[in-house]
Amino acid sequence: MRIATFSHGSQTLYGAITDKGAIALSPHFRQWPSLREVIEAGALYDLCLAAGEHPVTHPKGTFDYAPPIPNPEKIICVGVNFPDRNAEYRDGSAQPAHMSLFPRFPRSFTGHDRPLIRPPESHMLDYEGELAVVIGRGGRRIRAQDAYDHIAALTICNEGTIRDWVRHAKFNVTQGKNWDNSGAMGPWLVPFTAPAQIDAARITTRVNGEVRQDDAVANMLFPVRQQIAYISTFTTLVPGDIIVTGTPTGAGARLDPPQFLAPGDVVEIEITGIGTLRNTVEDEA
Known part of the structure; x- marks a missing residue:
């Protein structure tokens, strides 16, 4: 079942x-104003059941997708989380002992089939295809072996980046990761019901039909279980929080020569069992 905000x-x-x-279900569940409250109530399954009782209310082409979770308390992203990504930095470093993390703000994401926006301050807009997990049951100091019990759903993220702005400071990348509408989330949530949905998944990113990224989630340096355990050590995870789990090698900045996104480009990110997140690129008006 695919559950979306639109x-x-x-x-x-x-x-x-x-x-x-x-199939619009929110009019039938007014006690939950958004999918964030649905997840907090543990009610994604109720939506799935209700979907079978109602007809299509909005035919294809009559609605616009939005990021699935409106205003999550936290969006935490994991950086440099595939072996080949670590090698791309060409600094001779071994696998780090701890994962790199940074925040993203909700306003930095748009929905499926909406344009990524390239700002006038920089034309180094890049793509990063990633699996995103949505927390369903909150907690602090969650054990890795229990981490999957805290996931409500999965979705896809294009963790779009303004590359030169991630180098404006010595130790943080936040300003390069949070330009309005520079990334995308969606198209929908797929309820998480089995470990194989993560463990057997594959991420493939295409730009104008050309495969740029292709790798298995199983190859992550820091698996999703470990991410949830580590992050929940220092902050309490709450329902609706999103963890963006890392991108494979092949981002535009690491190609020779670099290939950044330009107006008219089409980026498609496909993840096994979830679907395809598609976005065009436009310059900021």
Whole structure:
């Protein structure tokens, strides 16, 4: 089942996505204003059941996708999390003892089939295809062996980056990672029900049809279980929090010569069992 947040005119709704369009379910669950509250209530399964009882309300082409979780308390991203990504830095460093982390703000993401925005301050807009996990059951100091019990759903992230702005300071990349609408999340949530949804997944990124990134989630330096355990050591995870788990080698900045995104480009990120997140690129008006 695919559960999404979408808009129609001035309305923001959530519901199930079918091959024919969207089934708006939020009017039937007014106690939960958004998917964040649905997840907090542990009610994604209720939406899946309800989807079978209602017809399509919004045919394909009559609605716009939004990032699935509106205003999550935290979006935490894991950097340099594949062996080949570590090698791309060409600094001779071994695998780090601890994972690199940085925050992203909700405003930095747009939805599926919406344009990524290249700002006038820099044309070094890059793509990064990643698996994103949505926390369903919060906790602090979660054990790695229990981590999957805290996941509600999976989605796809294009963790778009303004490359030269990640080098503006010695030890942080936050300013290069948070330009408005520079990344994307979606198209929908897939409820997490089995470890294989993560352990057997593969991330493939295409730019204008050309494969740029292709790797298995199983090759991560710091697996998802370890990410949840480590992050929850220093901060309490709450329902609706999102962990963006790391991108494979092949981002545009690491190609020779570098190939950054330009207006008219189409970026597609496909993850096994979830679907494909698609975005075009436009210059900021």
